[in-house]
Amino acid sequence: VKNDINSRVEILAVGSELLSPNFQDTNSLHLTARLNELGYSVRFKTVVGDELADLSYRLKQACRQSALVLVIGGLGPTTDDITREAVAAVLKKRLVFQPDLLERIEQRFRRRNMPMPESNRKQAFLVDGAAALPNRNGTASGQWISFGKKNIVLLPGPPHELKTMFEECVRPRLERRRPGYLARRVLKTVGLTESQVETLISDLYPKTGNPAVTVLASPGQIEIHLTAFSRRSSALAVRRLRGLEEKLARRLRAHLFSVAGETLEEVVGQLLKKKKRSLAVAESCSGGLLGHRLTNVPGSSDYFLAGVVAYSNAAKAAFLGIPPSVIERHGAVSSVVARRMAQGIRKRARGDFGLSITGIAGPTGATPRKPVGLVYISLAWAGGAEVQRNLFLGNRDMVKLQSTQKALDMIRRRLLLKSAGGKAIPG
Amino acid sequence: VKNDINSRVEILAVGSELLSPNFQDTNSLHLTARLNELGYSVRFKTVVGDELADLSYRLKQACRQSALVLVIGGLGPTTDDITREAVAAVLKKRLVFQPDLLERIEQRFRRRNMPMPESNRKQAFLVDGAAALPNRNGTASGQWISFGKKNIVLLPGPPHELKTMFEECVRPRLERRRPGYLARRVLKTVGLTESQVETLISDLYPKTGNPAVTVLASPGQIEIHLTAFSRRSSALAVRRLRGLEEKLARRLRAHLFSVAGETLEEVVGQLLKKKKRSLAVAESCSGGLLGHRLTNVPGSSDYFLAGVVAYSNAAKAAFLGIPPSVIERHGAVSSVVARRMAQGIRKRARGDFGLSITGIAGPTGATPRKPVGLVYISLAWAGGAEVQRNLFLGNRDMVKLQSTQKALDMIRRRLLLKSAGGKAIPG
Numbered sequence: 001v002k003n004d005i006n007s008r009v010e011i012l013a014v015g016s017e018l019l020s021p022n023f024q025d026t027n028s029l030h031l032t033a034r035l036n037e038l039g040y041s042v043r044f045k046t047v048v049g050d051e052l053a054d055l056s057y058r059l060k061q062a063c064r065q066s067a068l069v070l071v072i073g074g075l076g077p078t079t080d081d082i083t084r085e086a087v088a089a090v091l092k093k094r095l096v097f098q099p100d101l102l103e104r105i106e107q108r109f110r111r112r113n114m115p116m117p118e119s120n121r122k123q124a125f126l127v128d129g130a131a132a133l134p135n136r137n138g139t140a141s142g143q144w145i146s147f148g149k150k151n152i153v154l155l156p157g158p159p160h161e162l163k164t165m166f167e168e169c170v171r172p173r174l175e176r177r178r179p180g181y182l183a184r185r186v187l188k189t190v191g192l193t194e195s196q197v198e199t200l201i202s203d204l205y206p207k208t209g210n211p212a213v214t215v216l217a218s219p220g221q222i223e224i225h226l227t228a229f230s231r232r233s234s235a236l237a238v239r240r241l242r243g244l245e246e247k248l249a250r251r252l253r254a255h256l257f258s259v260a261g262e263t264l265e266e267v268v269g270q271l272l273k274k275k276k277r278s279l280a281v282a283e284s285c286s287g288g289l290l291g292h293r294l295t296n297v298p299g300s301s302d303y304f305l306a307g308v309v310a311y312s313n314a315a316k317a318a319f320l321g322i323p324p325s326v327i328e329r330h331g332a333v334s335s336v337v338a339r340r341m342a343q344g345i346r347k348r349a350r351g352d353f354g355l356s357i358t359g360i361a362g363p364t365g366a367t368p369r370k371p372v373g374l375v376y377i378s379l380a381w382a383g384g385a386e387v388q389r390n391l392f393l394g395n396r397d398m399v400k401l402q403s404t405q406k407a408l409d410m411i412r413r414r415l416l417l418k419s420a421g422g423k424a425i426p427g
Numbered sequence: 428v429k430n431d432i433n434s435r436v437e438i439l440a441v442g443s444e445l446l447s448p449n450f451q452d453t454n455s456l457h458l459t460a461r462l463n464e465l466g467y468s469v470r471f472k473t474v475v476g477d478e479l480a481d482l483s484y485r486l487k488q489a490c491r492q493s494a495l496v497l498v499i500g501g502l503g504p505t506t507d508d509i510t511r512e513a514v515a516a517v518l519k520k521r522l523v524f525q526p527d528l529l530e531r532i533e534q535r536f537r538r539r540n541m542p543m544p545e546s547n548r549k550q551a552f553l554v555d556g557a558a559a560l561p562n563r564n565g566t567a568s569g570q571w572i573s574f575g576k577k578n579i580v581l582l583p584g585p586p587h588e589l590k591t592m593f594e595e596c597v598r599p600r601l602e603r604r605r606p607g608y609l610a611r612r613v614l615k616t617v618g619l620t621e622s623q624v625e626t627l628i629s630d631l632y633p634k635t636g637n638p639a640v641t642v643l644a645s646p647g648q649i650e651i652h653l654t655a656f657s658r659r660s661s662a663l664a665v666r667r668l669r670g671l672e673e674k675l676a677r678r679l680r681a682h683l684f685s686v687a688g689e690t691l692e693e694v695v696g697q698l699l700k701k702k703k704r705s706l707a708v709a710e711s712c713s714g715g716l717l718g719h720r721l722t723n724v725p726g727s728s729d730y731f732l733a734g735v736v737a738y739s740n741a742a743k744a745a746f747l748g749i750p751p752s753v754i755e756r757h758g759a760v761s762s763v764v765a766r767r768m769a770q771g772i773r774k775r776a777r778g779d780f781g782l783s784i785t786g787i788a789g790p791t792g793a794t795p796r797k798p799v800g801l802v803y804i805s806l807a808w809a810g811g812a813e814v815q816r817n818l819f820l821g822n823r824d825m826v827k828l829q830s831t832q833k834a835l836d837m838i839r840r841r842l843l844l845k846s847a848g849g850k851a852i853p854g
Contacts, residue, residue, distance in 0.1 A: 015641075016639070016641050017641055017643050017652060018472075019459065019468070019469045019470070019471075019472065020459065020463075020611075020652065020654075021456050021457075021459040021460035021463060022456075022613075023643075024451060024453070024456060026451070029448050029449075029451065030448070032446065032447065032448040033448035036447075036448060041446070042446045043446070043476065043481065044446075044473065044474065044475060044481070044485070045445075045446065045473070045474040046471065046472070046473045046474075047471065047472040047473075048471060049470065050641070054470060054471070057492070058471070061488060065484070076621065076644070077621070077622050077625070078621065078622075078625050078629075078642055079625075079629065079632075080641060080642065112818065112820070114620075117622040117623070117625070117626050119622050119625055119626070120622055137820070137821060137822075158644065158645075160821060160822060160824075160825060214447075214449060216449055225449060280742075281736075283715075283718075286719075286722075287718050287719055287721070287722025287723070287727070287731075287734075288710075288715035288716065288717065288718025288719035288720075288721075288722060288734050288736070289715065289719045290715065291710075291714055291715025291718070291719075291736040292713075292714050292715035292716045292718075292719045292827075293715075294714070294715075295713075295714025295715060295736070295738065295827075296714070296823070296824070296827075298789070298790050298791060298823060299791060300714075300738075301738050301739070301792070304714075304738050305738060305739045305741070305742055306735065306736055306737055306738055306739060306742030306745070306746060307714075307715050307734075307735070307736030307738075308733065308734070308735050308736070308746065309708075309715070309718040309722070309733055309734030309735070309736075310733055311722065311727075311728055311731050311732060311733055311734075312728070312732045312733060312776075314732070314733075314776070314777060315707075315732055315733030315776055318733070318775050318776065318777075319733060319735065319746060319775070319776075348745055348746070349739075349741070349742055349745065349746075350741065350745075361722075362725070363725050364725060364726060365728070396723070396725060397723070400719075400722075400723075
């Protein structure tokens with residue numbers, strides 16, 4: 001794949017903010033993943049500011065070097081947005097007004113009972129000969145421009161607009177010209193560190209690099225990315241992966257929670273749905289993140305009943321029925337209070353499971369005996385309850401994230417048991 | 428600043444892993460922040476893989492366009508590492524063996540009681556005429572190469588090696604040549620669309636581009652980035668910003684919530700702290716995100732009492748005291764229920780304010796009269812309550828995010844009033 005010019009792609013991200021210390025072009029990562037699936041590899045990535053001369057210069061070079069140039073951003077209604085103008089200048093074409101595009105933009109504003117600002121009019125212009133790529137989530141139309149054997153594709157910068165447009169308008173066109181087949185598989189694990197995963201599996205890495213193995217660490221979750229390539233067929237690429245995947249799965253056992261891209265909260269949701277069980281959660285230091293993650297899953301109202309963020313001790317009494325005397329005796333961050341929170345929310349929300357988190361997310365609130373990162377997590381069910389004590393490293397965000405990861409894993413492991421009364425699967 | 432070639436810098440990051448979907452070049456963000464401090468602005472950022480032809484091609488272009496080219500990575504001992512060779516080829520210079528560099532590398536291995544692998548020998552070569560930049564944390568020496576008025580700087584890829592080398596060897600050289608002083612300011616607004624912001628302020632944009640203005644949109648939040656440059660002093664650059672900032676603030680009025688980088692939840696937290704008020708929240712479709720955002724702020728336990736995610740109607744009764752008959756009559760997504768949720772959580776958590784969100788995040792749950800994106804938001808206080816009906820566009824994540832943004836803005840605007848009983852500041 002490396003030397004096939006037709007599989008060579010350049011991504012050009014436009015926007016002066018991407019040249020500041022505060023913004024990162026993340027769209028190109030998403031596009032790269034999608035392009036790789038179709039057998040295309042990315043050769044160059046470039047970031048250019050909102051200046052016509054700079055953008056035109058880089059566009060010219062990109063068209064010379066690459067068969068396919070994806071340009072991200074600069075399609076908005078403001079005077080900063082100059083991608084349309086730059087492409088037209090480089091290709092020596094006119095910008096042509098499209099009444100139907102204007103009508104679509106005006107409709108969008110009408111639906112929200114707002115008048116269309118005059119500035120949005122420029123979004124109704126296409127480079128002469130370009131195909132419009134409809135934008136389901138915004139007013140900026142994409143464009144597909146072919147000249148000779150080369151192609152320039154203009155995509156909007158906001159990620160949700162770009163992603164939908166890629167799937168609906170760009171993927172089908174690229175699929176027809178694809179240089180080969182790439183199969184990818186992401187194995188997600190929970191409850192192991194990066195080096196524990198490495199030690200478990202590194203002797204299984206193929207020497208040929210096909211499939212290629214990459215281990216990626218994020219807080220509370222280690223992912224193993226497998227990629228296999230075949231010029232001939234998707235089935236061959238998939239077959240290359242399959243054998244390795246099975247060997248890895250045997251090594252990783254119950255730590256492996258997802259092989260098809262699902263998040264941990266999706267896996268928990270699927271298990272709850274399948275077993276017809278309901279869940280309610282009580283959070284302290286995670287401050288709503290557990291509820292937020294669970295309800296990010298469409299259809300979660302089928303099994304998610306309620307969540308309580310009981311930050312103050314008064315709230316722990318009012319919403320979970322924990323007597324102030326219990327909190328005084330054991331402390332709000334304790335095994336006893338964690339268990340009472342799980343049992344309390346389960347009872348009050350009339351759920352099958354109650355799941356709770358109480359701890360010290362930091363940077364304040366620590367004591368000599370209770371450091372930042374100390375978090376108790378508890379799960380209650382009809383037959384009993386369990387509590388785990390954890391000491392997480394990292395800042396406030398990291399502690400919140402790892403707490404919810406561990407809590408979701410706790411209920412996942414219990415749901416994997418044949419009977420809810422059995423012992424949890426050991427780590 | 429825009430047309431001063433001496434302040435123009437290109438960053439070239441080398442490494443095939445940076446062209447995969449899983450890795451991001453974060454070194455360039457660090458370098459950009461340091462460069463901006465010294466008055467340099469970054470004009471282009473490019474990522475190239477480990478291929479000699481590609482790297483040479485991009486290097487040649489960079490040298491033509493920019494006065495200063497920072498090349499990151501490709502200085503290691505493996506055959507993949509080709510930056511030295513590419514630079515020598517582009518400048519038509521030899522690579523010269525440096526016995527003292529080899530001695531330093533061998534020492535590093537001796538200290539760890541390891542023999543130096545033969546492959547590390549290539550790290551003892553400099554481009555003819557280059558100054559070596561010592562690497563305190565690794566074996567890869569950096570290089571500073573001057574030719575005519577242009578400069579190429581080679582830096583190692585591992586972030587801790589690059590950061591130290593920049594501070595010790597690169598910053599002092601750049602300081603001597605600094606083109607000037609850069610000041611930066613970020614104005615964040617809520618409650619306006621991107622084009623509404625443009626319409627309000629675009630006549631204030633300085634024609635000179637100094638200060639430069641960039642408008643950035645994210646769901647429910649529009650940011651205005653100001654950058655000013657002075658050749659003479661930092662104070663002058665700041666003064667350039669100040670006048671524009673004040674004019675913009677007068678136009679944006681209460682829509683402007685932050686000029687020093689704070690998030691909306693931080694601003695709300697500061698106001699609650701200052702006014703010694705407490706808050707409790709009741710969420711339905713936002714599923715805990717409002718509590719999560721509020722508790723992301725360190726010290727939020729001072730004013731955040733509790734949150735309830737009342738997904739089911741039973742939970743709305745159990746935790747917020749809303750009779751099922753009220754929900755049956757008006758529907759869970761209604762103005763009446765939103766108000767009852769805000770009043771209910773306020774009363775039960777004994778807070779000064781109760782804030783609630785109920786709506787349809789999608790993709791399921793819509794009815795002909797209640798589409799996806801319909802969200803009621805309510806704020807209750809001692810003297811009364813207000814409710815707003817919203818219709819948000821976008822997918823589940825976007826509806827959740829915009830709902831919390833609007834809710835935070837609702838309490839922010841009330842907290843800005845002299846008395847809590849007055850009318851909210853109009854949008």
